[in-house]
């Protein structure tokens with residue numbers, strides 16, 4: 001398909017804000033990116049400054065648009081994708097946040113979640129939302145802000161405050177404070193949204209003590225969300241697509257059929273398996289979530305969420321300082337013929353799926369006098385693959401055995417990692433030509449709503465394989481590696 005029309009995709013991630021202008025073939029024309037500071041005010045707490053989230057998003061969007069306009073491109077629609085679960089509460093009149101954004105990785109509400117679990121509430125939460133009672137999701141973060149910021153609860157009850165995930169906060173600012181809305185995929189990560197009825201759940205709102213007055217309207221992922229205020233980009237542009245970043249990546253990878261699966265390797269790692277138009281409940285602590293909703297059809301997904309993957313590589317660089325850049329990990333890992341018995345469990349912010357242990361902490365096992373940077377680097381990359389295998393094992397125990405895996409995210413430029421992943425999973429791993437699948441997914445959603453694409457079939461034709469990694473490891477070696485990992489996980493868990 002070729003057309004002069006272009007789509008701006010805004011990708012607000014955990015470590016940076018990005019904007020990409022795509023043509024209708026899904027090829028990027030211009031791109032801008034800004035990293036922003038992480039705030040760690042306390043053990044296990046992670047925050048972002050919402051004003052910085054907005055200012056960096058605006059700056060990169062303006063830059064990508066300006067360069068696209070200079071090339072003669074006409075940007076006709078906008079898609080937004082975002083770090084999910086991260087929670088912002090702001091003043092409905094001024095737009096000022098009442099507290100920093102509490103980031104998805106933040107564990108401050110772990111004890112509150114444990115109390116609710118001990119009181120037997122997890123079953124209801126899972127039945128309605130598909131999630132587990134974990135601090136990862138938005139609900140307990142919203143309650144924390146209302147209970148800990150002076151006057152916030154009273155103001156919320158008076159209807160003066162708005163709650164939103166990052167998409168919602170950006171949409172509010174893009175539309176000049178006119179629209180307070182979100183999409184079903186983001187709503188499905190809040191722990192107060194019924195994924196079957198597609199409505200906010202009154203019982204859960206009461207359980208978490210969140211007044212309904214703070215909630216955004218929930219729309220399909222491809223929908224008319226409103227126009228940008230003229231002063232934002234100089235002329236109004238409709239916002240027509242929104243999805244949480246992992247769902248957007250799955251959409252960008254064109255995982256439209258039941259059974260299609262992708263894994264994204266950025267700060268964390270998130271595996272999403274399309275399960276079709278019915279939500280599927282896992283018996284093995286995977287999450288049930290909404291994959292997308294377009295043209296009134298909901299597609300559900302099973303998700304495995306690993307909190308730390310690329311973040312561990314950042315730690316090697318910025319914390320341990322044993323590498324200067326992430327790309328050095330490839331040569332260091334391949335300099336060893338095996339892992340020398342060293343295992344690293346990167347439970348820096350607890351363990352996610354399938355363990356859900358918010359109190360676990362990271363650990364390294366098997367060190368000897370010979371261990372050095374190469375062993376630690378290799379153990380870090382191997383851990384990403386072993387954690388993915390734990391998710392696949394949980395899926396297999398649920399009776400689901402995917403035939404191949406599509407991968408994306410910042411880490412997948414690392415060929416050694418992808419070969420080890422294919423070997424560990426004993427499965428083909430496919431890397432597409434366009435690795436910015438998250439931004440691409442949001443662009444596709446906006447393009448669908450705008451009428452640039454008539455159907456999912458139109459979009460599917462844009463996916464092209466860049467490289468396939470096929471398993472090539474003797475089963476005995478794989479089994480030996482996995483036995484070592486299983487032991488390391490056992491020793492790390494706190495419950």
Ligand SMILES: Nc1ncnc2c1ncn2[C@@H]1O[C@H](COP(=O)(O)OP(=O)(O)O)[C@@H](O)[C@H]1O
Nearest residue numbers: 013015266267310311313326327409410411414
């Ligand atoms: N060649 C590489 N090998 C291993 N890890 C890498 C490589 N290049 C980038 N990374 C890691 O990928 C992550 C960035 O991926 P990205 O998808 O941009 O993250 P996010 O969207 O979560 O901000 C960083 O944590 C970085 O350490």
Ligand SMILES: O=P(O)(O)OC[C@H](O)CO
Nearest residue numbers: 013014083084266267268
């Ligand atoms: O910003 P990312 O790419 O690390 O993604 C974060 C996830 O959406 C958290 O659930």
